[in-house]
Amino acid sequence: MKIGYVSLNVSDLQRSLEFYQSILGFKVIGRPSNQRVLLSTDGNPSHLIELLRAGHQESSSRKIKRSGLYHLAVLLPERKHLADMLVHLREKRDHVYFDGLADHLVSESIYIRDPELNGIEIYRDRPTSEWNWNDSQIEMATLRLDADDLLKAATKEGWKEMPVKTAIGHVHLHVQDLTKAMKFYHAILGLNATSTFPGAYFFAAGRYHHHVAANTWLGTDIQPASPESPGLNHFSIQLPSKEEFKRLVKQLSHYDLAAGDSSEESIFVEDMDGIKIRIQHK
Numbered sequence: 001m002k003i004g005y006v007s008l009n010v011s012d013l014q015r016s017l018e019f020y021q022s023i024l025g026f027k028v029i030g031r032p033s034n035q036r037v038l039l040s041t042d043g044n045p046s047h048l049i050e051l052l053r054a055g056h057q058e059s060s061s062r063k064i065k066r067s068g069l070y071h072l073a074v075l076l077p078e079r080k081h082l083a084d085m086l087v088h089l090r091e092k093r094d095h096v097y098f099d100g101l102a103d104h105l106v107s108e109s110i111y112i113r114d115p116e117l118n119g120i121e122i123y124r125d126r127p128t129s130e131w132n133w134n135d136s137q138i139e140m141a142t143l144r145l146d147a148d149d150l151l152k153a154a155t156k157e158g159w160k161e162m163p164v165k166t167a168i169g170h171v172h173l174h175v176q177d178l179t180k181a182m183k184f185y186h187a188i189l190g191l192n193a194t195s196t197f198p199g200a201y202f203f204a205a206g207r208y209h210h211h212v213a214a215n216t217w218l219g220t221d222i223q224p225a226s227p228e229s230p231g232l233n234h235f236s237i238q239l240p241s242k243e244e245f246k247r248l249v250k251q252l253s254h255y256d257l258a259a260g261d262s263s264e265e266s267i268f269v270e271d272m273d274g275i276k277i278r279i280q281h282k
Contacts, residue, residue: 001191001205003168004236004280006072007050008118011230013037015115016051023092024074025161041162048074048168054230065222067175067273069232070215071111071119074162075169079108080153082124086110087151088159101145106131106138106209108145116230123169131209138194138209140202171235172213173275176222180272181214188255189237189248211237224274234268234276245281252279
């Protein structure tokens with residue numbers, strides 16, 4: 001299993017498109033309408049980011065605390081790519097909102113925001129041989145990133161575009177209730193509960209550190225997710241086979257969680273905070 005793509009509602013489609021193209025280096029691979037743009041890496045037919053022009057918007061949408069996206073996480077293939085990205089973002093600092101840098105033991109990360117203030121983590125994984133597992137739990141932390149050491153890996157060519165094999169590594173969500181998040185992502189979807197942090201749970205398929213994280217850092221009195229609000233429209237979970245897809249659809253139907261159009265390839269569901277997810281298979 002992996003995260004397929006993230007779909008975002010944006011108030012200014014052209015402004016967001018300029019950011020994801022010019023600043024981050026994604027390529028437009030499809031424009032099904034003037035309301036929708038699909039972005040990926042060169043040569044990848046599957047989109048990683050979907051930008052949707054938001055229709056009706058709440059006048060005070062940014063003041064309302066809602067369940068939804070904390071950040072989407074772009075996973076780069078190699079450390080040199082992260083180093084080149086850091087050099088590039090520093091050069092573009094007048095056009096980038098920095099949230100910080102972090103060493104998570106399993107990975108190294110840059111945190112920024114897009115023009116709509118959606119959180120973006122850009123990271124590279126350390127080799128799995130350097131990860132520390134204690135049975136089913138993985139050791140993670142939030143430490144100071146040694147930026148000077150990272151920059152030693154920068155190349156002479158510098159940042160050009162999102163490299164081949166870039167992926168959406170994980171999504172991190174704001175939720176109202178961690179117990180409900182545990183039930184949905186662990187008990188119902190079947191992801192492993194891999195780690196905890198004050199106010200946050202982490203979930204993954206297989207021996208990955210996390211594909212989905214959930215936190216209550218906005219408080220437990222936040223509003224449910226809204227499909228009209230700027231921010232997360234939905235994200236996709238891609239299963240490895242049709243058999244796994246059928247098995248999970250059966251599991252979801254037992255809990256009456258289907259929330260939209262379905263087909264033999266995909267189905268839309270909502271978690272217990274109203275966050276929409278598209279379940280699909282290869």
